[in-house]
Amino acid sequence: MHTGVWLVGARGSVAVTSIVGAAALRAGLTEPIGCVTEHPAVRSGALPPYTDLVFGGHDIATTSLVKRAEALAVAGVVPARLVDTLHHELTAVDEDIRPLPHATTQADAAAAMTADIAEFRRRHGLERVVVLNVASTEAAPEPHPAHDSLGALRAQLQTPDAVLPASSLAAYAAFEAGCAFVDFTPSTGARLPALHELAVERGLPYGGHDGKTGETLLKSVLAPMFAMRHLQVRSWSGINLLGGGDGATLAEPAANAAKSASKQRVLSETLGYQPDGHTRIEFVPDIGDFKTAWDLVTFAGFLGTPMRMEFTWHGCDSALAAPLVLDLARLAAAAHRAGRSGPLTELAFFFKDPLGDVDHSLAAQFVALAEFARTLG
Numbered sequence: 001m002h003t004g005v006w007l008v009g010a011r012g013s014v015a016v017t018s019i020v021g022a023a024a025l026r027a028g029l030t031e032p033i034g035c036v037t038e039h040p041a042v043r044s045g046a047l048p049p050y051t052d053l054v055f056g057g058h059d060i061a062t063t064s065l066v067k068r069a070e071a072l073a074v075a076g077v078v079p080a081r082l083v084d085t086l087h088h089e090l091t092a093v094d095e096d097i098r099p100l101p102h103a104t105t106q107a108d109a110a111a112a113m114t115a116d117i118a119e120f121r122r123r124h125g126l127e128r129v130v131v132l133n134v135a136s137t138e139a140a141p142e143p144h145p146a147h148d149s150l151g152a153l154r155a156q157l158q159t160p161d162a163v164l165p166a167s168s169l170a171a172y173a174a175f176e177a178g179c180a181f182v183d184f185t186p187s188t189g190a191r192l193p194a195l196h197e198l199a200v201e202r203g204l205p206y207g208g209h210d211g212k213t214g215e216t217l218l219k220s221v222l223a224p225m226f227a228m229r230h231l232q233v234r235s236w237s238g239i240n241l242l243g244g245g246d247g248a249t250l251a252e253p254a255a256n257a258a259k260s261a262s263k264q265r266v267l268s269e270t271l272g273y274q275p276d277g278h279t280r281i282e283f284v285p286d287i288g289d290f291k292t293a294w295d296l297v298t299f300a301g302f303l304g305t306p307m308r309m310e311f312t313w314h315g316c317d318s319a320l321a322a323p324l325v326l327d328l329a330r331l332a333a334a335a336h337r338a339g340r341s342g343p344l345t346e347l348a349f350f351f352k353d354p355l356g357d358v359d360h361s362l363a364a365q366f367v368a369l370a371e372f373a374r375t376l377g
Contacts, residue, residue, distance in 0.1 A: 001127035003048040005329045006117055006179070008170045009135030010057025010097045013077065013244055013289050014184070016068045017322040018055075018134075020078050023089040025050040025326075029082060034323035036349070037330050042369060046338070046376040047330040056096030056120045058113065058170070059135075065090045065097070075288045077318050096120055106169055107157035113173035121177075130332045131174035131181045132325060133167050133208075138187045141165045146194065150201070153194040164192075171195050175202050180332040183208030184325060186353065200342050205335045207328065207344040210352040213320035214313050215240060215279075215293035216266055217362070222297075222309075223270040224361040232300045236267055237277035241284045242291040242317070265353050269360040290316050324350050334376045346372035 005022075007015040024030040032038040037047055066083070069090055073080040083090070101112035121129050141147075146156035146163050156163045157172075164172060167187035174181040175190075175198045183189030183206075190199060190206040199206050212220065215238055226233050268274040277296075293313040301307055328350060335344055348354035349365035359365060 002052045002054050003333045004121055004126040004129035005053050005055050006129050006131045007057035008133040009059055011059040011061040011063060011068050012134055013318040014134045014321045016065060017078055017318040018325040019093055020069055020082055021322045022050055022053050022326055023086045024082050035327055037327045042373045044373045044377045046334045048333050054124050055093045058098055058100050060100050065094045077289050077316055105158055105160060106162055106164055110169055110173040114177040117177040128333055128336055129179045130329045131179045133170055133183045133185055133189055137185050138165050138167060141188055147192040150194045150197040168192055175199050175204055180204055180336040181206040182328045182332050184211045186210040203341045205340040205344050207347040211321050211324055212352045213317055214315050216352045219266045220360055220362040223267055227271055233271055233275045234300060235276040235298045238293055238295040239280045240293045241282050243285045243287040244289040266360045289318050338376050
């Protein structure tokens with residue numbers, strides 16, 4: 001049976017690139033470059049094949065998938081030939097994208113979202129559905145007593161007050177629909193005690209959060225090097241320039257703060273201390289879906305000798321993120337099928353700010369991921 005992939009933010013750049021990529025893989029028009037689940041150490045017969053993935057989702061945008069894909073082709077994110085060739089497939093997926101519901105209470109909104117997912121599963125005869133949040137980054141919510149208890153949360157959702165941020169409402173709806181949930185963004189998602197309680201109650205796994213695609217990926221490789229060589233990192237500063245919808249969202253201070261905090265966690269966790277310096281994110285519309293990051297690291301060696309390292313990362317976030325979205329859909333579906341519930345800490349390899357008390361070294365995370373994939377079989 002097939003596996004559903006329900007994307008929250010289904011018309012965004014990451015989602016559309018993922019959908020185009022999956023369709024191209026299914027048609028044999030591209031290779032799975034960047035797909036971690038195709039690495040020999042991670043590949044597993046327990047994972048649903050790309051040919052069995054069926055896509056749908058929610059979004060507030062109404063632009064068709066074909067038009068979004070054509071815009072990404074103009075921007076150099078996806079090949080134009082694939083958009084032309086896969087026009088029929090993209091149009092078919094478009095029919096399974098629903099608007100986010102407007103409702104008097106969040107309970108009603110969640111019920112409508114759950115019904116959309118259930119109908120998607122029924123219509124395609126799907127074995128299971130994985131819900132992935134690839135929507136825009138949201139600000140961190142204010143603490144609320146209802147976040148700590150499922151009973152209190154359910155009662156509060158019946159009122160006109162919005163107690164859950166959008167990402168957490170999506171997680172609530174996913175769990176109510178019996179689906180695994182993965183948050184690819186820095187947003188709150190399932191990281192509330194009440195939602196953990198619901199996931200465990202329903203026997204559902206969840207993962208997240210904030211996909212590790214560029215600058216932080218390098219930090220998770222380089223920071224362990226300094227730690228293992230017992231070199232003292234005195235400062236680590238970076239500036240990220242990005243355009244596109246994500247850049248526009250992160251121009252808002254609260255969303256920017258949430259993203260920056262997520263990007264810095266790897267340093268303190270890996271080094272055992274927080275060096276001086278900050279990560280800045282700036283919106284540059286002209287560079288579109290591409291991103292440039294400049295980092296300066298100052299460190300001290302034997303006898304306190306001062307040294308420095310600089311690096312530049314230039315990449316396309318959507319093209320880096322899309323294969324990871326496919327990986328996470330396959331892994332979460334297999335984990336659900338294997339009976340896993342609660343946080344999937346073994347997916348830390350994919351995230352800047354992963355769930356649980358985990359090693360932040362990319363090498364250690366890869367070992368944990370490979371063992372996780374082995375046990376799913």
